Amino acid sequence: MDPRTSAQDVMRCDLCETTVVQMHCDTCLVNLCTACVGKHMISDESKDHKVVKFQARKSTPLYPGCTTHSKQQCTMYCNKCDIPVCTKCLASDQHLGHKLSEILQIVDEKKDKILKEQTELKEKIYPNYKDIASDVKNRMSQLQKEYGDLSTAITKHGEDWHREIDKLVKKLRAEVDEMKNTQLQTLQKHLDEINKTMSDIKDEINAVEMAIDTNDLSKLFKVTSNVNIYRSLPQKLIPTLSKFIPEKIQEEKLGKMFGTLSSGSFTSDKDGYRMKTTQKSLEAGSSPPVKQLLDEPETVTTIDTGYEVLYNVACLSDEEIWTSGNDSTMKLYSINQGSLLKSIATKSGKEPYDIAVTKSGDLVYTDYWDRTVNIVKNEKIKEVIRLQNWIPKSVCSTSSGDLLVIMTSDDRKQTKVVHYSGSTEKQTIQFDDKGTPLYSSGTYYRYIAENRNLDICVSDNGAKAVVVVNQAGKLRFRYTGHTPAPKNKPFNSRGITTDSQSHILIADYNNDCVHIIDQDGQFLRYIDCGLSEPRGLCIDTNDNLFVAQLRNTQVKKIKYMC
Structure with a gap:
């Protein structure tokens, strides 16, 4: 052998x-x-x-060969030129005065960076793609079931008709199958693309591992990472299911009267998938633990703010809240101690119209008087938005870290919601599909909040209603109160907020209570707890409600879910 x-x-x-x-x-x-x-x-x-x-x-170590001096090994690294250098390079004037490092130090730093990115690929990005693939498969399975239910409904309706319409039943079922197959093919293609990306990520992980394992430093320097590309997760395809709309049986116009199918389609939600996070606060789109409303909400604590009139409250954390009232000072209070921790005055010296806390934990406020939206970072005020011909009213921070601002025109005849990313205007919401204004005109109170399902909720005091639109700005519903109210007075909406269950909570100034409705506008219950003239609202990460009371200037912390 x-x-x-x-x-x-x-x-x-x-x-x-x-x-x-x-x-x-x-x-x-x-x-x-x-x-x-x-x-x-x-x-x-x-x-x-x-x-x-x-x-x-x-x-x-196998040092890289010098590209300038043959047969010389590079043991040093020029930080300014960003290249390895040999001793002959250092003896020349080419790198005179440049900051130098030992190449092994640079290698260690590059290894650390590569390993961190590899860890991100392994432990964060790839698992996210895996979850997305599972989500697409589940949608395909659900699509199969729902289209099956649709076919059954059409068949059942067809059984009530004469034999002459059997061919119409078959035609419509064929349309259902065609739409189902088309949408399934689209989802399968989407899944194939996701699986391909997952394979590419695994290949890159393997390539990095091989590069890390070698002592050939030249190969290590050739390693490039596509992690920035993979951080941008794929769009979320959501199939719109066709609906079968039956009609009463008549002898004439059988085709029309039997029923029609609306077209099935997809909507592409580029923000539908989000990287999983270890932050304490829950991101929009994730699944929070299911909680139940308490039969008897209870007041946990009361905080005296010292204002003559109290307008707004915003949660910085589960231990601290920001407040604002009828002067230029915004105050930070300890919830447990009830003590004042910090005070910040507005740049204009005027009272803020509204306050909120951004996703990163910074205070943001609107200044009605000088038409600005401002962010407070490290106790320094930075102007983010300055309006012309419009006056900012309420503001909220979105789950993506952007800002939603509701504003009125100088002549008070128009109201709109504007979505900002930093100082850049991304979207304006003002009219419905028929061109009718979504919001009232005039000098009324208006407050805004984003729900966990990304709906935009506006408490419109002028319309005596809560106006809810989806992320694209399409009207979903209007809530105009519930009867009987605690004091049997007309609904008078003020502050608005949302919780982890996608409930919408609205302060009712006339009835000294807070309304709770679900994400589709169905009334669930009232919270009163001895409230007096409720104005501003906010929710902490444990779903405790904070209510700013106008003239007694107290903030009440209320537990209403378990």
């Missing part, structure tokens, strides 16, 4: 190809037996051969 070709053979010397490997040249990456070491050392005397025991191979 030829020892060089035996499947059970051990590793052999690269020179003689017969003797078992005992040594290794880290410079040339050659396996050697002891007898061939001398022969290898004199084979190329221009190299500094580093021969070590085979078990200790890759222990000697």
